[in-house]
Amino acid sequence: MARAKGSGLPELRATGGGRVRMEDVAAVAGVSVATVSRAFGKPDSVSPELRRRVLESAERLGFRPSVLAGSLASARARIVGVVVPSLLTSFFGMTLEALAGRLGPAGYQMMVGHHEYDLEREEALVAASLDWSPAAIVVTGATHSRATLSALARAECPVVEMWEISERPIDAAVGFSNREAGRAVARHLIAGGRRRLAFVGGAMARDLRAAARGQGFVEAALEAGLPEPRVEVLEERSSTAGGIAAFARLMDADEPPEAIAFSNDFLALGALFEAQRRGVRIPEDVALAGYGDLEFAANSTPTLTTVRPPHRAIGTAVADHLLRRFEDPGAGGEIIDLGFELVARASG
């Protein structure tokens, strides 16, 4: 039987030596490597006494399990691949923080990639993630390239699509309906008595969720019997500069709109800046609504009406869903609609 050799005192590995392996811990604790492995992996399957000895020896030796070796042997890494469109947008930042906040303590690391709304880049990121045999993979949105779709379908791990809910997700989906969010904004503006509406969308050709909000907005206006809203599409996704330009174009038209909805709070902020410069009164002359409920929306002059997406909730829900499935591999995907909130403030 394996045991510490030599004197009664199991020797401490010289600090200068190579890495401390399970074998070393096993020797010091007087058990087999299998027991050490179990003591770390499934503590309940080891007697309290041995567990104590193992943990103590490990501590003494400063043992850190090699996650690489463990992952290879078990064919599963404690990594969650997360693919988002951007790392600049605080929306995804919130989601990532919430995700990491739950995944980290559970021993999972995030491997993050961003693709700037480019489906080909998403494809490459998904492939790169999959190469690590991740415990799960999380992607943003419900629209993907064929190759991404098939890679994801073949993946031997949970796959969750977030920030949008589709009727038939690849596996699981956590988000809300962007289309409904667009409709809600239109209805709110209409309820405020506005009839000539406009929608300013940032990069809607690539940001399909922004496009869905725009679509919902227009739909709701038409259903209410209003003239079709003018839609301004910008190159940038979210910038005050874009908001300024769009606002200027809209207000300089023959028939300026009575209300403008933006696909992002920063766009709306730009409009606020420009309105101030032009002496256009908000909301008297024109109502403004944003999207995101970024922190400044509650404090701007005037305060900004907007839609609050469940950014953090998405992260925690995704994490909880995954953690549940890691526990119970039998569990399958689900669709979790977290909804959104229309926050009515002074601007409209």
Added chain:
Amino acid sequence: MARAKGSGLPELRATGGGRVRMEDVAAVAGVSVATVSRAFGKPDSVSPELRRRVLESAERLGFRPSVLAGSLASARARIVGVVVPSLLTSFFGMTLEALAGRLGPAGYQMMVGHHEYDLEREEALVAASLDWSPAAIVVTGATHSRATLSALARAECPVVEMWEISERPIDAAVGFSNREAGRAVARHLIAGGRRRLAFVGGAMARDLRAAARGQGFVEAALEAGLPEPRVEVLEERSSTAGGIAAFARLMDADEPPEAIAFSNDFLALGALFEAQRRGVRIPEDVALAGYGDLEFAANSTPTLTTVRPPHRAIGTAVADHLLRRFEDPGAGGEIIDLGFELVARASG
């Protein structure tokens, strides 16, 4: 010698089967696994003919090397651990995007962690990163806990500290002097004729770089023979709400300042909002300066004087530095001061 068995046509692995391994590729290409490994790892060490055959066979079989196995065998994973204070701040978002933009194409994945300016959490994140035998590790700032420091010092990979340059970095440092940035803002305001200065710092107890800017600001004022600037410390790091509160406190004092510098553009934006509500004229009544040069700073009413840190440049410089060291393991750390830029605009 290993060769495809059976008919002349090397068989294609059934799509339903298990994962395609190097062994399979080797068999189809009629070479040894060592050759396949080399064909992927160091193409130049394999004859063009064999390389072609290997790559073709790999392609045919849809072979994707197991990064887990490769990492274990070579004791180095193509992962770069990146530890930032926050994923919400667009500063670090820019840096991360720039980093990933160069590291990704080179085959390295980012393992990201955030600690909210908590040194203990940073410690845990660094340890977790190190467990993966990363190719490099990147941390934010120059101040770390003792344990973090020793773990980093022991790490068998390049370590770079970013966003601040210290005289004696652990290994390499890429950033700029936050203290100098603070001094530059003070000098600018003083040059504009302001004498009663104030500094509003967000969470300076934790955000040591913001604290360094505040320190530089006060120093420069004193050196110029001005009265010591009042320093307002906020709980939050960056929020318009915090800016509003601080601005209100400062302006309601017996002797309101003639110029206020904020440790963040959002703080300054809040002040802008509040000034508008109060009818305080910027910069006539009081000059305002921010930090960050966020997109809105160039478009606000009035436009915002601020400091532009080299956010993207930090990411690309870190990536380039690392890539160089991966190529040449002999290369050592260096200190790269990217500087910053004072952007003078209408607010001050």
Added chain:
DNA sequence: CTGAAAGCGCTAACAG
């Protein structure tokens, strides 16, 4: 330039 063989450090049956 290429092949054979020995691991990397751990997990997972399988016995006992």
Added chain:
DNA sequence: CTGTTAGCGCTTTCAG
């Protein structure tokens, strides 16, 4: 509950 024994899929000497 614990130990033995095979690998996980690749990289890397070491020969040739």
